[in-house]
Amino acid sequence: MTTAPTASHYIDGSYAEDAAGTAIDIIYPATGEIIGRVHSATPEMVERALASARRAQPEWAAMTGMERGRILRRAADIIRDRNRELSILETYDTGKPLQETLVADATSGADALEYFGGLAASLAGEYIPQPGGDFVYTIRQALGVCVGIGAWNYPTQIACWKAAPALACGNTMVFKPSETTPLCALKIAEILTEAGAPPGVFNVVQGLGDVGAALVNDPRVAKVSLTGSVPTGRKVYAAAAAGMKHVTMELGGKSPLIVFDDATLDDAVSGAILGNFYSSGQVCSNGTRVFVQKGIRDAFLARLCERLSTAKLGDPLDEATNFGPMVSEAQLSIVKRYIAKGIEEGASLAYGGKRQPGPGFFLEPTVFAGVTDEMTIAREEIFGPVLSLLEFDDEEEVIGRANATEFGLAGGVFTNDLTRAHRVVARLEAGTCYINTYNLAPVEAPFGGVKASGVGRENSKEAIAHYSEVKTIHVAMNGVEAPF
Ligand SMILES: NC(=O)c1ccc[n+]([C@@H]2O[C@H](COP(=O)([O-])OP(=O)(O)OC[C@H]3O[C@@H](n4cnc5c(N)ncnc54)[C@H](O)[C@@H]3O)[C@@H](O)[C@H]2O)c1
Numbered sequence: 001m002t003t004a005p006t007a008s009h010y011i012d013g014s015y016a017e018d019a020a021g022t023a024i025d026i027i028y029p030a031t032g033e034i035i036g037r038v039h040s041a042t043p044e045m046v047e048r049a050l051a052s053a054r055r056a057q058p059e060w061a062a063m064t065g066m067e068r069g070r071i072l073r074r075a076a077d078i079i080r081d082r083n084r085e086l087s088i089l090e091t092y093d094t095g096k097p098l099q100e101t102l103v104a105d106a107t108s109g110a111d112a113l114e115y116f117g118g119l120a121a122s123l124a125g126e127y128i129p130q131p132g133g134d135f136v137y138t139i140r141q142a143l144g145v146c147v148g149i150g151a152w153n154y155p156t157q158i159a160c161w162k163a164a165p166a167l168a169c170g171n172t173m174v175f176k177p178s179e180t181t182p183l184c185a186l187k188i189a190e191i192l193t194e195a196g197a198p199p200g201v202f203n204v205v206q207g208l209g210d211v212g213a214a215l216v217n218d219p220r221v222a223k224v225s226l227t228g229s230v231p232t233g234r235k236v237y238a239a240a241a242a243g244m245k246h247v248t249m250e251l252g253g254k255s256p257l258i259v260f261d262d263a264t265l266d267d268a269v270s271g272a273i274l275g276n277f278y279s280s281g282q283v284c285s286n287g288t289r290v291f292v293q294k295g296i297r298d299a300f301l302a303r304l305c306e307r308l309s310t311a312k313l314g315d316p317l318d319e320a321t322n323f324g325p326m327v328s329e330a331q332l333s334i335v336k337r338y339i340a341k342g343i344e345e346g347a348s349l350a351y352g353g354k355r356q357p358g359p360g361f362f363l364e365p366t367v368f369a370g371v372t373d374e375m376t377i378a379r380e381e382i383f384g385p386v387l388s389l390l391e392f393d394d395e396e397e398v399i400g401r402a403n404a405t406e407f408g409l410a411g412g413v414f415t416n417d418l419t420r421a422h423r424v425v426a427r428l429e430a431g432t433c434y435i436n437t438y439n440l441a442p443v444e445a446p447f448g449g450v451k452a453s454g455v456g457r458e459n460s461k462e463a464i465a466h467y468s469e470v471k472t473i474h475v476a477m478n479g480v481e482a483p484f
């Protein structure tokens, strides 16, 4: 399978190239080898993409929801048919194990296209009766040209989670993938064209933050949806506000996962594994602050370390591998610095912590015990396979500590006392909470954060409100009275 893309960008229904743009190497995280190259979009490419999206939008919005939905659902079918090929590409782009990408990436993208394709025909307004037979009705209209900007951990999923609701509502999109993972969004663009999306409906341009900023600042853009870190979110939100644009911000987290004494031990350990080591820990919603009640603490730590010793690190294309490399040397270095900081500040390294010898960006799953709330590893998003274990005594205490963060993406609780479970999640300051499970994100359910972790929601019917506007129309049936 060739991984090198046909060209860097996808504009107006076909691939486009401008070699004048700065070259960006595509590096396979498992070997460190360069497997392709794209060029950052020049101002001319950005202009072509925005002009194409602008041109295509009225015609796309004028199609019925049924017609748009049919195209999105066809794209979902094509993605499912090519799941293996797309999953391999996702693995080359990110390094995530094929075992994982086969079930979590293109499939999640297909779910989004199928779900919003199904909703597209039902996007309707309201009829509101008024005195004397007058009435008001509302219609739901597209915003116009939307910009999507992606992070590197879920390149296919992020492209689809943004494109599907945007396109279902009659918007067009210019999407900029992360510079670290430029491959997968191009395939989604190609597939949407194959499914019947007119030229310009979904465009992809490559580049770093400057290209993202050029898109966000363009006056033709009505909405910006970013998946990325909080610092980038602050910049993008501010730039969008200057243009009074709509935003969706899917940002970082430092989520609490609370394990009470009465939890089923192996389920709680499974939750901690899913919430810390899936995608080598590079997941926004990860429950990286694992608060364990004192009575179960030793058993939890022992069982966690025992189960981590069975993780299979290695070639991500081998379907037996369940723990892959970090996405890049740069991200690995960031995480190694956090590990060093954890040791320096007095946390006890209970498992892992070392880079694997050989090529690629492999880092062992890492567990710190004896972590306190003030330590850097308990406060900052690490975005790597590092779990911090903190101890607690009682419910009231742990809720206060869990909420003592600027982030608010997710939170979880493991307990067999379901009354307590509901009581605790009701008080967690988080957009998505889990009871006796962790890190699920089906397309039918809203996903997003509160506090610094984000604005708006992706997925579910909630996303429709973030990609459309309501127009109110007042109709008089009995003439018009005026004071003079
Ligand atoms: N909440 C979620 O759903 C979610 C999902 C995945 C990742 N994330 C977060 O993403 C982060 C990791 O991804 P990352 O390192 O790619 O994030 P990042 O913030 O460095 O970059 C995200 C994207 O923004 C672009 N960008 C950077 N500066 C910009 C600017 N000034 N204007 C416009 N665009 C700009 C980048 O090129 C990239 O495409 C983590 O914080 C993680 O928690 C959040």
Ligand SMILES: C[N+](C)(C)CCCC=O
Binding pocket: 153, 154, 282, 283, 284, 285, 439, 440, 441
């Ligand atoms: C589907 N997951 C695993 C919750 C990932 C959502 C996107 C965050 O990084």
